[in-house]
Amino acid sequence: MKKKIPYSRKKAFYGYGFISVWLVGTVIFFLIPLFKSLLFSFSEVTVDSGKTVTEWVGADKYIKVLTEDEKYTEYLGDMLFETLWKTPLIIIFSLFIAVILNQNFRGRTLARAVFFLPVIIVTGPVYKIISDDMEMSGNNDIINSSTMFSTDLIGELLEFLGVYGISDKTGDLISAVADNIFGIVWSSGIQILIFLASLQNIPRSAREAAQIEGATSWEYFWKVTFPYVSPFILVNTVFTVIDSFTSPLNTVMERISDMRNEWAFGEEAAMSWIYFVVVMLITGIIVFVLNKFIFCESE
Numbered sequence: 001m002k003k004k005i006p007y008s009r010k011k012a013f014y015g016y017g018f019i020s021v022w023l024v025g026t027v028i029f030f031l032i033p034l035f036k037s038l039l040f041s042f043s044e045v046t047v048d049s050g051k052t053v054t055e056w057v058g059a060d061k062y063i064k065v066l067t068e069d070e071k072y073t074e075y076l077g078d079m080l081f082e083t084l085w086k087t088p089l090i091i092i093f094s095l096f097i098a099v100i101l102n103q104n105f106r107g108r109t110l111a112r113a114v115f116f117l118p119v120i121i122v123t124g125p126v127y128k129i130i131s132d133d134m135e136m137s138g139n140n141d142i143i144n145s146s147t148m149f150s151t152d153l154i155g156e157l158l159e160f161l162g163v164y165g166i167s168d169k170t171g172d173l174i175s176a177v178a179d180n181i182f183g184i185v186w187s188s189g190i191q192i193l194i195f196l197a198s199l200q201n202i203p204r205s206a207r208e209a210a211q212i213e214g215a216t217s218w219e220y221f222w223k224v225t226f227p228y229v230s231p232f233i234l235v236n237t238v239f240t241v242i243d244s245f246t247s248p249l250n251t252v253m254e255r256i257s258d259m260r261n262e263w264a265f266g267e268e269a270a271m272s273w274i275y276f277v278v279v280m281l282i283t284g285i286i287v288f289v290l291n292k293f294i295f296c297e298s299e
Helices: 007-041 060-067 070-101 108-120 124-139 153-160 168-179 181-186 189-200 204-212 217-245 251-261 265-293
Strands: 043-048 051-056
Touching (some): 007 265, 043 060, 043 265, 070 265
16 A cells, blocks of 8 residues: 655655755856866866866965965955945945925935936946946036045045145045945935835834823934934845945946956955955954944844
């Protein structure tokens, strides 16, 4: 007599069948290339008769990339510094705009659509085209964010406000922030959307309690709004860092692509794995630090 398969086992088989295509795709298009890339990073890779030939060289490629390729280490340092100052600005700007868009005012739907528009068309080529157009318009004496700050307008503004004697590095940082206003706004769409969702989940009872206690808007923000959105600050920070590091426009990614175009597959793989480890370390540090400041409602 044939043994009947239990219904619970059948449901498990249905689940495996449902994800079978995903499993096959993950193995073929992700895991196998991932391990090949790791192998290439420890090998001298050559192409012979339509196939790749690998010769084990140990950590030579990593040493070569870190000690001989000045462009890679320079680009990596610049990328880390840019992410360090740009991420907090994106988070602060996103939270500020989300708080405004969460209010009731005329044209709120249009305002939300405008800030969410970059999410719909957010691609490297589109951003590059827009940025190039802004630079070209600057050549035609049209004032924009790229040209407005290229004539030491920041220094003149600080002097007008009575701020003198700032260091060259501080001045360069302020100018870099001013020059990247468009990029900061462009990179904030997803973060604004996440913050909006978190703001709309704040219970009405919390607002009513704050009003009864006579809390000002400033006190309400720090005592109610900020604690409730703190978990989403962690989410948005991690997303912003990963988005910055994986942008096809950043110089590290371009350098890795250049090595691939030069058929230097070993060096390319070593650069990619170093970059991956750096990104994971930074992400881990961010999660570890911000987790200490996250408010949980159950607490």
